Amino acid sequence: TCQGDSGGPLMHFESKTRQWVLAGVTSFGRGCGLPNFAGVYARTSAYYDWLRSVVNDNFLELSIDGNIINLPGNGASSDLINSLRSVLLLYWSLALSLYAFARR
Numbered sequence: 001t002c003q004g005d006s007g008g009p010l011m012h013f014e015s016k017t018r019q020w021v022l023a024g025v026t027s028f029g030r031g032c033g034l035p036n037f038a039g040v041y042a043r044t045s046a047y048y049d050w051l052r053s054v055v056n057d058n059f060l061e062l063s064i065d066g067n068i069i070n071l072p073g074n075g076a077s078s079d080l081i082n083s084l085r086s087v088l089l090l091y092w093s094l095a096l097s098l099y100a101f102a103r104r
Contacts, residue, residue: 001026001028001029001032001033001039001040002029002031002032002033003032005026005029005039006026006027006028007025007026007094008025008026009022009024009025009026009087010022010023010024010025010026010041011023022044022087022090023041023043023044024041024042024043024044025041025042025044025090025094026039026041027039027040027041027042028040042094044090044094047094
């Protein structure tokens with residue numbers, strides 16, 4: 001991770017479902033990808049219940065598969081836009097909560 005990456009998504013491509021899935025949210029790192037210093041990410045699945053309790057009903061329903069939150073969609077452009085909007089809302093919600101927690 002680099003300075004300014006905090007709050008950004010950690011994504012991976014799930015080849016079975018052919019979907020990008022959100023695996024984490026960038027928290028911090030030392031330097032910018034320095035050897036022997038791992039980037040630190042928040043596990044999004046750990047916050048699922050909290051997110052559902054604070055985000056309004058317009059938020060796209062998420063399903064959890066292990067430690068990964070999958071965004072459903074059938075490939076239509078409106079589904080893609082809704083999925084991307086949901087990803088943005090999710091990682092900004094997590095980033096703000098992590099920031100507030102870190103400042104305690």
